[in-house]
Amino acid sequence: MAKKIIISILFFFILLNSYAHFDFNIQCRKAYTLAISLRFNEAKNILNSEKKTSPSNEIPYYIENYIDFLSIIINQDKNVYNKLINNKDARFKRFEKADKSSPYYNYCLADLYLQWAIVRFAFIEDFSNFTEAIKAGLDIKKAYNLLDVNNKQFPDFIPNLKGLGLMHAMIGATPDNYKSFIESAAFKGTIKQGVSELTTLIEATLKQDKYDYLKPEALFLLTFVQLNLSGNKKESLALKKYYQNPKYSELIKTNPLLRFSLAKISIQNGLNDDAINLLTNSPKENQYYPFYLNDYLTGIAKMNRLDKDAYQYFFNFIEKSPSKNYIKASFQHIAWFYLLNNDVKRYKDYMQRVLKSGESNIEIDKLAQRDAESSDIPNIILLKARLLCDGGYYQQALSLLQDNAKKLNLKTKKDSLEFSYRYARIYHEWDKIDYAYSFYERTIREGANQPYYFAANASLQLGLIYENKKEYRTARLYYNRCISLNPKEYKESIHQKAKVGLARIKGF
8 A cells, every 4th residue: 555655656756856847047148148148059069968857847948949030130140040040939838837836837828929920020021911910919818818817917028028028119109000910919118117017127146146137128128119119318327226236247358239229328428438348348259159240330329429430330231130220320321431431432432332232121221222312412511510519519510510511512502401410310319408499490491391300300400409398288299290291211219209209298
């Protein structure tokens, strides 16, 4: 009898150990941190060891999917996508058989759906491709529903806030092409709600060791939301308190994504020198997965400072990047570099390369294509002022305009409009807003019926100014004014920002 009981107990424990479960143990947390740091091979070595030690643990397979996702999305390499998409179905089938009583069950499945939805959107070349958009929208709906259920069942499970925060923040900023599909997911959210959830997540990761592996991802996502959706650049600058936290200091040294996002915060807030220091010292050793956008952003920052080696970073990006995005924009920046150095022939040569290279899937490439087709040569003084202003070198930019006011030779309507617009942008970014109003108003008045983006963006910027002053009625007027204008340049992004602004002040 005793022998039968012992055999039964042993059999029970064998079954228990073989039952698919979720154990985010120390080794898995280490692998996750390595994955978000783009050290994929090191992460995979740990995961392979963990799979041998605990074959029923599902977390290594979850992290492997995350590595696949990052491998695809970092450089948007279609060949990598075609290879790794084959892993997708097997992972879903595996997870669906796992322990449904664990808070990690719905959480991991939701992450899989959300990650593959993002991948679908990244490879939709034509925004009218509704079939792929519907599929991505359905995946987002599944992700949200899983997290919503999980949050009700396990309200103290902090990782829920990662996906919920991102989706709540993004719903108001979804492009019109996709909005009907996303809204069919039957969930609503606001940027404020998403920011609050992601902030709560960061605070929890700093206090609870069991969730410390989420620190870099949580900050990266919150930075993404603040940079792209917030109407106040100072809110993104406020995130530096987290980047400067001692618990993040080592991560920033070894995490290219965090350095990249901090560099973007720096550029947006006129701290261009800081951005260059971050980007040029980003880790690039062999153990890191290639991150080619780092070269592109370094080129942007160095162009803002008018550095003599700026063009080299764009060449590096063009040569190495497997993506078709940012190629046209890179060639345009190389052309600008030569124009600023008085080499008009090379400027024209590289603008021709804009026409022949890359694709026009994103707005900055569309604008580069349009500029190349027009064959207009930018006014060198205005171009320098634009770049210096983008880098936060406001006194230099202003002095450049003032010193050359009489010899600017504003031959075209576009140059005349841009002259007023550049003054407005310099004063605005320099926080000398009282000087900016009249220049913005003049730009709107004289440019409303022109095809250039200056009037539309001037309206958007005035909307942002009045929103930050809590004068919501006036802000609403300017946001609507922006949407009523129909520029041929930057239309989608400018209008979308105005719509996001209207969403932020709804109810005020």
